[in-house]
Amino acid sequence: MKCPVTEEQLALYAGGDLSFDESSVVDQHLSGCARCNEILAAFHFTRQLLADAPVVPNDADLPDVRSGVLDRLRRRHRQTRCIQVAALAASLALVSVPFVHREHASPHPAPVPVASVRPPTVPVPEVHPSEPIRRAVIKPVRLRQREAKARPELRAIAFEPGSGDKAMLKLATADPNVVILIQMNGSAHEN
Amino acid sequence: MQMAVPFVPLMFESDTLSGLVRKAREGDLASFEQIVRLHERAVLGLAQKILLNRAAASDAAQEVFLRLHKNLSRLDEERDLSAWLYRTTSNACVDILRRSRNDLSLDLVAEPIDAAENPEQTVAADQQKQLVLAALKKLSPAERQAIVLRDLEGFPTAEVARILAVSEGTVRSQISTGRAKIKDFVMAQLRRRA
Numbered sequence: 001m002k003c004p005v006t007e008e009q010l011a012l013y014a015g016g017d018l019s020f021d022e023s024s025v026v027d028q029h030l031s032g033c034a035r036c037n038e039i040l041a042a043f044h045f046t047r048q049l050l051a052d053a054p055v056v057p058n059d060a061d062l063p064d065v066r067s068g069v070l071d072r073l074r075r076r077h078r079q080t081r082c083i084q085v086a087a088l089a090a091s092l093a094l095v096s097v098p099f100v101h102r103e104h105a106s107p108h109p110a111p112v113p114v115a116s117v118r119p120p121t122v123p124v125p126e127v128h129p130s131e132p133i134r135r136a137v138i139k140p141v142r143l144r145q146r147e148a149k150a151r152p153e154l155r156a157i158a159f160e161p162g163s164g165d166k167a168m169l170k171l172a173t174a175d176p177n178v179v180i181l182i183q184m185n186g187s188a189h190e191n
Numbered sequence: 192m193q194m195a196v197p198f199v200p201l202m203f204e205s206d207t208l209s210g211l212v213r214k215a216r217e218g219d220l221a222s223f224e225q226i227v228r229l230h231e232r233a234v235l236g237l238a239q240k241i242l243l244n245r246a247a248a249s250d251a252a253q254e255v256f257l258r259l260h261k262n263l264s265r266l267d268e269e270r271d272l273s274a275w276l277y278r279t280t281s282n283a284c285v286d287i288l289r290r291s292r293n294d295l296s297l298d299l300v301a302e303p304i305d306a307a308e309n310p311e312q313t314v315a316a317d318q319q320k321q322l323v324l325a326a327l328k329k330l331s332p333a334e335r336q337a338i339v340l341r342d343l344e345g346f347p348t349a350e351v352a353r354i355l356a357v358s359e360g361t362v363r364s365q366i367s368t369g370r371a372k373i374k375d376f377v378m379a380q381l382r383r384r385a
Binding site (some may be wrong): 008 | 324327364370
């Protein structure tokens with residue numbers, strides 16, 4: 001005859017994991033079933049072995065775990081600060097690149113074909129010494145907005161982490177002759 | 192059978208811990224180190240019991256504390272911390288077991304018995320202990336974590352379910368299957384030796 005109590009129920013019964021009602025059913029069955037009593041004894045035996053066989057706690061590894069975690073967090077902290085410095089440098093460079101490029105471009109104007117040059121037909125107005133000289137005013141904000149819209153100058157930004165705390169920020173401009181390199185040393189900012 | 196281990200997994204002064212957590216959230220590494228010191232034994236111990244491998248257990252414990260640092264701001268109440276640590280440790284161990292296809296070498300051993308009184312009996316008892324650890328290694332990762340939490344750490348079924356974020360029915364199924372597998376393995380080995 002097949003037992004009404006399963007092995008899974010006996011496994012839970014051995015560990016006290018059945019409800020009161022479930023346990024009562026098993027208790028009743030166990031009073032007349034030698035086979036289930038044998039299985040239950042085996043469960044009790046192996047559970048006792050498991051309880052008596054605690055793994056040797058290896059405290060020797062605790063300092064390694066701790067230092068491993070803290071070293072990685074310190075490294076991450078330094079890298080974060082390095083990236084913050086890089087971001088600051090990049091934003092400063094974005095402001096200054098249009099001016100750098102203009103200064104660079106002005107000494108080398110595009111060559112004009114000689115044949116196309118014609119003498120001016122419009123007479124040059126005479127300047128009277130009494131009139132005040134008007135100076136051209138360059139407004140950086142307006143210039144920056146125009147440059148940002150056309151994006152003619154800054155083509156790429158590269159952040160290259162180097163060995164240790166060093167890192168290199170590379171700003172490539174539209175002019176292949178103009179590359180801005182900013183070298184950063186994270187350890188210099190350490191407290 | 193009642194386990195000797197009481198259900199007080201992590202004891203600490205909550206004021207001290209909340210202060211440490213607050214400072215650690217603000218980026219104070221020294222405070223975070225104190226939090227690690229408070230919990231490292233529990234975390235590493237659980238990882239060693241689930242993985243039964245020293246190097247893998249150390250890796251799991253480190254991973255748990257790095258995740259803790261990342262998630263400090265999300266842990267609202269410190270009373271959640273111990274359950275969170277147990278859950279994260281169990282999950283990290285299961286990830287490692289699955290990555291290794293449950294084939295980590297068994298390099299952690301059971302505590303030896305004092306051999307002064309009866310050496311022959313002692314050897315037999317030590318062999319049985321090693322046998323039960325080998326049986327533990329035969330379980331699936333989910334069964335192993337449930338058995339370790341219930342039968343070795345002594346958590347009630349409901350608490351195991353809370354830690355593992357599964358239903359009590361799932362835990363009962365895992366521990367009954369796990370206990371049956373351990374029993375079958377150990378009894379078969381003992382019959383073979385006899």
